[in-house]
């Protein structure tokens with residue numbers, strides 16, 4: 507039993523799995539997740555999610571879709587103990603600066619006590635929450651890099 511989908515149904519969606527964002531703007535390759543972001547052809551700025559206007563120079567023409575690098579550095583993080591329904595607590599959210607300059611907010615697959623500032627991380631795909639009907643919500647998240 508699933509609730510009606512406000513944006514229609516996706517033929518590629520597996521039962522019991524839902525993606526956030528629904529457009530699933532990433533692809534997996536060699537165990538790492540590559541986000542599909544945007545690059546401004548005028549100033550070179552990159553962003554995620556993709557947008558039609560450049561945040562750096564204000565141009566609104568010719569934005570290109572680009573694959574962002576799957577690695578970055580943890581800029582800041584916090585451990586969440588009081589969360590909305592469906593989020594298993596505790597969990598960590600953090601700001602990560604990807605190696606190509608894009609700053610992202612996302613879940614980190616470790617406890618706060620295991621993490622340090624400037625921790626090297628990589629993007630992975632994983633469950634970020636579970637809906638009341640058992641549907642797993644899958645998105646991008648971060649995992650500490652062992653290098």
Ligand SMILES: [Zn+2]
Pocket residue numbers: 546547548549550551560561562563564565
């Ligand atoms: Zn620009």
